[in-house]
Amino acid sequence: MRSSRYFGTDGVTCDEVADALPGIVDGDDVADLDVQRHVAACLRCQAELVQYRRLLRTLHQLRTEVLEPAPGLVPEVLAAIEAAGERRAMHHLLSGRRVAYVSGIAAATAAGAAGAILASRARHRRVRLAS
Amino acid sequence: MVIPSEEARLVAAAKAGDSDAFAELVRATEADIYTLAYRLTGNAEDARDVAQEAYLRAFRSLKKFRGDARFSTWMYRITANCASTQLTRRSKGRHEELSDDDTIVDERPESDPETMAEAGAMRDRVTEALGDLPPILRAVVVLRDVYDLPHEAIASELGISESAAKVRLHRARRKLRERLFPTGEEKARAV
DSSP states (O other): OOOOOBOTTSOOBHHHHHHHHHHHTTTSSOOOHHHHHHHHHOHHHHHHHHHHHHHHHHHHHHTTOOOOOOTTHHHHHHHHHHHHHHHHHHHHHHHHHHHHHHHHHHHHHHHHHHHHHHHHHHHHHHHHHHO | OOOHHHHHHHHHHHHTTOHHHHHHHHHHHHHHHHHHHHHHHSSHHHHHHHHHHHHHHHHHTGGGOOSSSOHHHHHHHHHHHHHHHHHHHHHTTOGGGGOSOOOOOOOOTTOOGGGOOSHHHHHHHHHHHHHHSOHHHHHHHIIIIITOOOHHHHHHHHTSOHHHHHHHHHHHHHHHHHHHSOOHHHHHHHO
16 A cells, blocks of 8 residues: 655645546546645655656557558458348348238138138028028 | 548438448548457457447448537447447456456566656557456546547446446556556555
8 A cells, every 4th residue: 555644734645645636637527625735745646646647648649549450351341231231131021021921811811701701691591591 | 531521421421321431431440440449359359340340330320320420439439339248248257357456467577667768668558558457447448548538428338327437447547557657565566
């Protein structure tokens, strides 16, 4: 652990400042007055703040560094998109066929039922005429 | 990299169904997106898979892209999301990867800050230290401090709260600082 020495009369320890520095280095968090006073008077915490600034500056510089992927990424991406498009089209086609199949069964069932009802009515009529 | 007006034209054409325009956008951004994927996953194979998945998702949801941010920024968010999914998949059954308390130990003899004055050397060391961070810490620091994404976007793409994203960011920065500029006590702890 780092030491928890006090510096000046701010009542804040180096440990407390160390916890706050990663947040206040870029203004993410606002340093309260005690922390500000402590840093102003403490060379050790000032050095740490400078290190954080240097770290952030370097991280920012990494943004300009670009790694070249091994050749073939673009064709792979486009092939994957095309394959996904074909899969989707196939899925639509199959689900369309499924709908047609189910509709056919429903229509056949309905026709069968209607036929049975008509046949039954005709039988009733013949029985009535005979009597 | 394409200029913003050209990018907007390509996005509009791609949205209208022009696949050549989308291919052009992929060509213009592939190195950038691959680099981000590599920084997030830490290896070339995963980076390639993540980049491919990110473009596929982008193509599928292109109609939702409103154009109020750059296409590349939109792609960063999608890439972050894909990398997060990939890392979760990879770390299933490997609990140590999800821990964010791993101590980063620099075993190289030249860890004295005075010997790495040059910016290039510093960048190399930061890159190496980033690679050694646990993935969940690496993701937030890369997205925030390298790619400048807002906390809200980072939290949203990683599926965590904004405050959790901030806590992870600060922890990551602290680990990086300790690795790059160790105090006497931190050096002793690392041994």
